[in-house]
Amino acid sequence: MPITPMEVYKLLPKTNCKKCGEQTCMAFAFKVINREKQIEECSPLFEEKKYANQKEKLLELLEPLKEATETGLIVDEERCTGCANCIVVCPVHASEDPYGSGSGYGPKIEDPIYRLEDGVLKIINVKKCRRYGKNRILCVACRENCPSDAISFLEG
Amino acid sequence: MHVCTGCSCLCDDIDLKIENGRISRAYNACRRGAGIFLNISSSRAKPTIDGQQVDLERALQKAQEIIQDSENLAIYGLDTTTLEAQRLAIELAEKKEAFIDDNSTFCLGDFVEMILKKEIPSTTLEEVKNNAYVLFYWGTDPYHSLSRHLSKFTYYPRGGKRQRGYEEDRFLVVIDIRKTHTAKLAKKNARFLKAENDADIIRGFIDALEGRSPKIFQKEIPRILKEMEKGGFNVIFGGLGLKYGLGGDYALLKEMIERMNERSEVYFMPAGCHPNMRGFNELLFEKTGHVNRYSFREKRSSDDFAFHRLLKNDSADTALIIGSDPLNSLPLEYAGKLSEINTIVIDPRETFTGRVAKVTIPSALSGVESGGTMIGADGSRIELNPVFEAEINDEYILKKLLEVV
Numbered sequence: 001m002p003i004t005p006m007e008v009y010k011l012l013p014k015t016n017c018k019k020c021g022e023q024t025c026m027a028f029a030f031k032v033i034n035r036e037k038q039i040e041e042c043s044p045l046f047e048e049k050k051y052a053n054q055k056e057k058l059l060e061l062l063e064p065l066k067e068a069t070e071t072g073l074i075v076d077e078e079r080c081t082g083c084a085n086c087i088v089v090c091p092v093h094a095s096e097d098p099y100g101s102g103s104g105y106g107p108k109i110e111d112p113i114y115r116l117e118d119g120v121l122k123i124i125n126v127k128k129c130r131r132y133g134k135n136r137i138l139c140v141a142c143r144e145n146c147p148s149d150a151i152s153f154l155e156g
Numbered sequence: 157m158h159v160c161t162g163c164s165c166l167c168d169d170i171d172l173k174i175e176n177g178r179i180s181r182a183y184n185a186c187r188r189g190a191g192i193f194l195n196i197s198s199s200r201a202k203p204t205i206d207g208q209q210v211d212l213e214r215a216l217q218k219a220q221e222i223i224q225d226s227e228n229l230a231i232y233g234l235d236t237t238t239l240e241a242q243r244l245a246i247e248l249a250e251k252k253e254a255f256i257d258d259n260s261t262f263c264l265g266d267f268v269e270m271i272l273k274k275e276i277p278s279t280t281l282e283e284v285k286n287n288a289y290v291l292f293y294w295g296t297d298p299y300h301s302l303s304r305h306l307s308k309f310t311y312y313p314r315g316g317k318r319q320r321g322y323e324e325d326r327f328l329v330v331i332d333i334r335k336t337h338t339a340k341l342a343k344k345n346a347r348f349l350k351a352e353n354d355a356d357i358i359r360g361f362i363d364a365l366e367g368r369s370p371k372i373f374q375k376e377i378p379r380i381l382k383e384m385e386k387g388g389f390n391v392i393f394g395g396l397g398l399k400y401g402l403g404g405d406y407a408l409l410k411e412m413i414e415r416m417n418e419r420s421e422v423y424f425m426p427a428g429c430h431p432n433m434r435g436f437n438e439l440l441f442e443k444t445g446h447v448n449r450y451s452f453r454e455k456r457s458s459d460d461f462a463f464h465r466l467l468k469n470d471s472a473d474t475a476l477i478i479g480s481d482p483l484n485s486l487p488l489e490y491a492g493k494l495s496e497i498n499t500i501v502i503d504p505r506e507t508f509t510g511r512v513a514k515v516t517i518p519s520a521l522s523g524v525e526s527g528g529t530m531i532g533a534d535g536s537r538i539e540l541n542p543v544f545e546a547e548i549n550d551e552y553i554l555k556k557l558l559e560v561v
Contacts, residue, residue: 081188147341
């Protein structure tokens with residue numbers, strides 16, 4: 001399930017103390033979800049006792065962050081039927097592998113983002129994804145074309 | 157590269173990793189296809205007579221005896237085997253003056269027949285990939301039945317004249333009784349029509365083509381027709397929902413396609429069938445002019461010769477079932493009778509029908525353990541590239557059975 005910055009913000013101290021280096025708690029919440037900041041950088045949350053309850057809830061909420069890849073992508077293999085819509089629709093595949101996955105066949109390049117293995121979607125090389133790195137684009141082409149919602153992104 | 161025989165797509169880009177003589181990984185196949193390759197050793201059939209395991213020679217001999225003694229033989233199944241084996245089965249039926257039928261009777265045989273008789277225009281999936289603009293999925297949910305249909309052949313791939321991807325170069329129309337998984341994909345540049353009655357939607361299209369306002373979907377139908385004119389090359393994929401929705405009367409459908417063709421090219425293709433169902437239909441059509449339900453004794457095709465009707469009317473004394481499990485797929489009141497007559501099952505895997513059969517003969521999995529040719533739903537011939545080569549396959553067994561007639 002996607003996590004929204006608002007959900008994270010609600011459980012933060014909301015004091016805008018700037019100890020984490022961000023101007024506001026909301027900005028910090030955004031960066032936590034994008035994996036640019038770690039939740040441990042919010043020192044009042046961990047040091048002050050009155051936030052203990054919030055801290056536990058927040059750590060539980062952020063548990064899926066550990067499973068997700070660097071781009072926030074989560075693939076639920078249980079739901080995947082291997083239709084390969086996501087593989088063919090991917091704009092990166094279309095430009096780098098036009099005669100393979102861009103034309104509907106299985107990927108012909110060594111390190112595609114996705115590949116079907118044993119009938120379900122496997123993430124091979126997330127670094128190629130347009131969502132990866134500093135100048136990322138929040139592309140959702142694969143998620144939009146998955147009818148069984150097997151693909152999701154952390155930020156929703 | 158291997159060919160997957162999971163459905164009528166016959167995907168020919170399957171990569172396999174083989175370790176110690178076993179398939180350990182399947183790449184590019186969908187869930188169903190990968191299951192076939194990865195589970196080749198599970199629930200394999202054994203040669204039996206009356207439920208008791210015997211050696212293969214003994215089972216073959218018993219089957220030969222039963223075939224020899226039979227007076228009204230019915231041959232059924234065949235949709236998962238190769239053209240070569242189907243040809244032998246038709247030869248066997250001809251020599252024994254038997255009934256022959258396959259799953260197309262209740263699957264999409266009617267559509268294939270119309271295409272083979274050239275009553276409606278059809279095309280190949282390669283042409284669809286390179287040219288098609290408006291794609292209708294009518295009464296079919298390819299996301300489940302033909303998983304890679306949209307991604308490999310129709311909506312998503314770029315090819316030929318359609319290089320800009322699905323958002324600009326394709327227009328998807330899904331017509332179904334409920335919002336299926338495929339219908340969920342009909343978002344931008346697409347329409348989903350919820351069908352209460354297929355004939356009413358066809359009439360709506362005919363009305364719009366004649367310049368009248370359609371009675372239903374007043375906005376959607378004219379828009380779709382406009383897109384069809386714009387695209388110039390359009391395809392209707394008809395599934396079982398359309399077949400049963402129309403209840404066997406295809407005059408309206410033919411009229412609609414004819415009318416549509418006056419404005420732009422419109423082709424019809426069956427969607428959702430067994431891997432080599434069209435192969436059987438084509439072979440029987442070449443020989444007899446009919447696609448299924450055929451009696452070589454009476455030299456005609458009739459509803460009475462459909463396999464379930466033969467069982468219901470006790471018209472057959474022996475059933476030879478190749479690569480099908482009627483006890484699983486047909487109503488019990490018909491299929492149950494298979495335990496009363498002499499039933500011979502030729503199948504690579506254990507089946508329910510095999511449990512009640514007089515004789516079972518284990519065979520090879522077409523496409524994985526035996527080669528040959530198959531015809532996909534679009535009519536293109538595809539050569540299989542098996543991983544292993546089993547000596548005992550459908551062809552071998554049918555040749556053995558032919559020896560005694």
